[in-house]
Amino acid sequence: MSEEQLRIAGGDLSEEDVYRLLSHTHRRALIDCLDEHGVSVALADAAEEVIQRNGSRSIQEIPAEEVKQVYMSLYHSHIPKLAEMEVVQYEQERDVVELTERGEQLATALNQRSPSRHATESRSSEAVILLVEDNPGDVRLIEEAFSEGNIENTLHTVSDGQAALDFIHQRGAYEDTPQPDIVMLDLKLPKVDGEDVLHEIKHHPELNHVPVIVLTGLNETLIEARDLDHDADEDAILEKPVDPGEFVEVIRSFEQFRLAVMREG
Secondary structure (H helix, E strand, O other), X not given: OOHHHHHHHOOOOOHHHHHHHHOOHHHHHXXXXXXXXXXXXXXXXXXXXXXXXXXXXXXXXXOHHHHHHHHHHHHHHHHHHHHHOOOEEEEOOOOEEEEOHHHHHHHHXXXXXXXXXXXXXXXXXXXXEEEEOOOHHHHHHHHHHHHHOOEOEEEEEEOOHHHHHHHHOOOHHHOOOOOOOEEEEEOOOOOOOHHHHHHHHHOOOOOOOOOEEEEEOOOHHHHHHHOOOOOOOOOEEEEOOOOHHHHHXXXXXXXXXXXXXXXXX
């Protein structure tokens, strides 16, 4: 199934609209849930299934408070967006939601295109990389390293720890951004410390699979000696300035991470 066919399946939705709809794991999981049931689903039940699909947990393992939070997120944010584009239909009186005809066509196209139903599938083989760095000079050097290493990617940059948390949880100004395939994280950040961002990623059931590369001016021995991660393990450590060749090799060490890398020679 080509991207053009996917666009057509969405009716008059543009390709950008389709991927904006699917950029949030909750929206994609909801579409999968409704498609699988084929009938109206109570919103509370849909919230439980969304959590299950995104976190591989049984219903018994999901706290009621988390179900309530996802329910409210679906009700106030995601269902209105999907309904506005005529992908789902919500019935207020019965508190149920179902796919529209357009939604069914879109779900069929997505399933044919991506059997794994990976919620954060990007528009191409390019990786979505989140760079969390507050030093503009280091940002520029890292961007140059990407260019020199011929690394194809969609790079998003935030400059403080709070923005990083908002980005990975897709909330506030980052509600429609895709979840990152990988995070490059500086440790010394304003607002929320990099160590706390690392802890949040590695202890969250929907995010702990995301590779995190710690960027630091300290050498690896000093990093490990500090036990800086509060029992949350980073996947790799790179000393700044980042070497393009070393970065590519680190990326290739993550078997689950699909990155389009083109290198000369």
